[in-house]
Amino acid sequence: MAAQLYTPAGQSGKTTMSSSLNESIASCLLQRGWTAFGGTAIAIKGYPTAVGEKEAAAYVVDYGRNCDGVLLTGTYWSEGRNVLEPHAVLIPKTVDEASLREYVKRFVAQCDAVIADTYAARLLTLPEQGPPSNRSP
Numbered sequence: 001m002a003a004q005l006y007t008p009a010g011q012s013g014k015t016t017m018s019s020s021l022n023e024s025i026a027s028c029l030l031q032r033g034w035t036a037f038g039g040t041a042i043a044i045k046g047y048p049t050a051v052g053e054k055e056a057a058a059y060v061v062d063y064g065r066n067c068d069g070v071l072l073t074g075t076y077w078s079e080g081r082n083v084l085e086p087h088a089v090l091i092p093k094t095v096d097e098a099s100l101r102e103y104v105k106r107f108v109a110q111c112d113a114v115i116a117d118t119y120a121a122r123l124l125t126l127p128e129q130g131p132p133s134n135r136s137p
Helices: 019-031 097-116 119-125
Strands: 043-047 054-062 069-075 089-092
Touching: 019 043, 019 054, 019 069, 019 097, 054 097, 069 097, 089 097, 097 119
Parallel strands: none
Antiparallel strands: 043 054, 054 069, 069 089
């Protein structure tokens, strides 16, 4: 069975996953500096890099009734690949609010760490090098 991506309640007119879980995940992301998004992604976040701001997007993926959880996953393209692909977090559909905040906290921490380690982000943190000095040692 193929995965289905869901939009926040009211965006597509039809939601087959618990919209309250989707909304709760989005709310936790907003509390951690992400911005609500009205497309397939539930939230986005900009990250400064040496080539300008680049955007990460967060998605909730539900594999249907036979799966006990949803995946909180993301996209951030760097060096020709989605560096967030292996960093999805499985969230049980019956999760309590406190645990949900911890799952989202883990996802956000992984995103921040992985993105900070991309080439364009690392370039931004390098110290500026002035022209070589004409002085002799």
